[in-house]
Amino acid sequence: METIPKENGSTTAATPIRAATNPMVTPLLTDLYQFTMAYAYWKAGKHLERAVFDLYFRKNPFGGEYTVFAGLEECIRLIANFHFKKDDISFMRSVMPNCEDEFFEYLTQIDCSDVEVYAIPEGSVVFPKVPLIRIEGPVAVVQLLETPFVNLVNYASLVATNAARHRFVAGKDKMLMEFGLRRAQGPDGGISASKYCYIGGFDATSNVAAGNLFGIPLRGTHSHAFVSSYMSPDEIVVKSLRSHDGSSTCMDFLTLVRTWLSKLQVMRSGIPNFCAVALALNDLGYTASGIRLDSGDLAYLSTEARNFFLSVEKEFNKSGFGKMAVTASNDLNEETLDALNKQGHEIDAFGIGTYLVTCYTQAALGCVFKLVEIKDQPRIKLSEDVTKVSIPCKKRCFRLYGKEGYALVDIMTGEDETPPKVGQRLLCRHPFNESKRAYVVPQCVEELLRCYWPGSSNKPREELPSLNKVRERCMQQLEQMRSDHMRRLNPTPYKVSVSAKLYDFIHFLWLSEAPVGELQ
């Protein structure tokens, strides 16, 4: 069991951190060039140089102006258990046959005891350019972490954001169920989708493995194959049904259903059939759950079904029957939910699959992992495309809140700057556009980057919260966003800024930096 230093200097046994959920997440889950670069650093005697990398993204997905950050726990689990096994080393020797034995001995010794990880809490609402994770450590080790960190954060954040967007359109009172396992990109595409859609605001999943792994509530409907496995009602052999309280047994449930059906023969559709069964069940003390609509005009059919349920309630004096749950599924996505809202519908629960879990409208988030400082020297990546210029330096990041409790702006500062203070006027500058600047007087200041892995430093480590806590954080953070940032059409961009000092430094560096790749 590991021990970590406490804030007061004493050390205590912390909760041990388990391995990554997916056993395939090992130190080999990285790009080959991370190993060849590690070798190059080692060969040049640079591998122990202390480097700082920022993991961030450049553009919010789905044409929106916000992103939900997810995937952090799996990153921390990876580094907490990061080491190469004998077999890994043998494999790497076969891949890099010209490298010295000493390099492989070095690889054998690598762990993350000297790596520090600072991150925005998982489930937070986040914005472009602000580091989600800041990783410090020996450059060769941190370089090896680039690929798995980006992999673990990219899809997790993308699908959590997609889920949050679906929740935003569906409204708070609807039940949202993730039904995507069969269409997901591979087995843990499905398992990850279930986890991160739950964080983003879904209520349940159909994925039993995810329910087992994460304790997510499980829900389902029924399969068409079951229905079509019956040629006719004559095939129903077991006709009796005991009443719910066990006090009596109906010897021919089918006849009871048919009796009800004859009273309901108004509408030629599945609805009277369902109601007949539900009413027969009701006679025996059971409560039917509801219906699922899986095709056709969902707005119309749900309204018709609701009217039928209400007329049954009235006609037969069955209190509550009108509130029977209507579930809809059938290639639903943000657009169709929005269209249903506009038409008016009577759906209580949505089962959403393909478009949600594969993030069909934008299947990737472009997280990057950039060197911002090495040996205490800030580094900048220049590009003709200003959106690709990185923000140099080891930084602190803050979210400033206004009077109404809404988030106003995120600001990045150099590490040694005085942090923003409540009630104190502060100049927030666009990192690259000179004319964009504003004074802000924050009513509340939240430091965004927290220490999740202290390495050999003295800092206290944030515990990894439970999945439900992460989900609660997400729901709370989405609440704290001004609605104009959240709307689907033409949302207002949320402002991300740098301090005056950092602005000046970026532009000093920009001018002084020689083009990358020039030896002279």
Next chain:
Amino acid sequence: METIPKENGSTTAATPIRAATNPMVTPLLTDLYQFTMAYAYWKAGKHLERAVFDLYFRKNPFGGEYTVFAGLEECIRLIANFHFKKDDISFMRSVMPNCEDEFFEYLTQIDCSDVEVYAIPEGSVVFPKVPLIRIEGPVAVVQLLETPFVNLVNYASLVATNAARHRFVAGKDKMLMEFGLRRAQGPDGGISASKYCYIGGFDATSNVAAGNLFGIPLRGTHSHAFVSSYMSPDEIVVKSLRSHDGSSTCMDFLTLVRTWLSKLQVMRSGIPNFCAVALALNDLGYTASGIRLDSGDLAYLSTEARNFFLSVEKEFNKSGFGKMAVTASNDLNEETLDALNKQGHEIDAFGIGTYLVTCYTQAALGCVFKLVEIKDQPRIKLSEDVTKVSIPCKKRCFRLYGKEGYALVDIMTGEDETPPKVGQRLLCRHPFNESKRAYVVPQCVEELLRCYWPGSSNKPREELPSLNKVRERCMQQLEQMRSDHMRRLNPTPYKVSVSAKLYDFIHFLWLSEAPVGELQ
């Protein structure tokens, strides 16, 4: 170790089938409703009824007219090791607290010893409506397999097809490298992408874990962070380099590079720098691998680089220098490859990531799993949308080839029909459109569905071929397709047909079948 019956009736020990590559692929990786349906079948005494399900898709992806079938091996691995562990059962009890103990005892006993799986070989080119996999067995067990089978086939086939399409555009002589791990949908989104892109015709991956698991060749370039970790050439401490044959040591390699650079000072770009290093390395008996272009106008830059290499070859009489490899990466996809071809370029190798592995232009393939027969009774799924009507019956499927060796048509027949014969005229009918029919005289007949899991039957089991064999099959099958089916713009649909007998039966069933869900 299992034993399987041989064709001649004797049994022999077969190669044991390993568990699925991803340890998260367990019998719990399914939708909740598969368990509730299994319970419903069990409760109705129907769970042992022998059912036949077809796994197929309805539409080729990416606007194309072909699909590469992949994912079969993982399906077979799942069923070969299919059983519920004690913990699984405890979990299911907690999820379904109202079910009888006897049901969970039944679950405990379930395996796939009584399930038969017939499939088209992995790596084959396949078409809509034709079953990729036909699964027969006790209905409750086969129902549990629906979700994991569809999950394992959907993404695998989608990304293999995407890779094949990229290969088609790039041409056979280019090196194609899959660089998608960091942008893939989760860890095994990345690992699966590497495997199935290789099957679809890629040459290598950057993903070390996939290289380790599957023996796929590994390739990589170099990282920007390594370049920017150097403030200036003064930081290069180790300046000496031993010659490749070990006979001498250059004490100041940097000066050697600068000497070459002064001879090359023609072009203000990274190319002279690279050439100076390559030439200095060449002096010491090493061969530089090449350059990577990661931004800018790839067609122009590659041509300029090639010209520079050729002029270096000529100027300094360095034989072969003009053939220096040019690798390109930078958000490449089918469209950009096509555009590069049209402009003319000098790129030898492409590194392709995001668009390839996430299947950005179409992030999901819609495989379905439909009941086609139960207790020897054919079942059909009707729908107002004719593309959603299923083709009933336990079927055999054949591919008919013409004189030039190209595939002409796929045909499905009832199980007991006489199979198509070489040289014999055969009527092939569109399954739903009366007017679409043609006589075909096949020059070669290939039976598509083979037995990969004989269950308790007497049939010999196909061995699971190696990854390289699957890849070869794919390359070969793509070759056997007529080019008009393969082209990117307006490809000709490949014909999928049914026998006259099956056609008549479908339409007899269609007319006689009462709408699903009606009790009367």
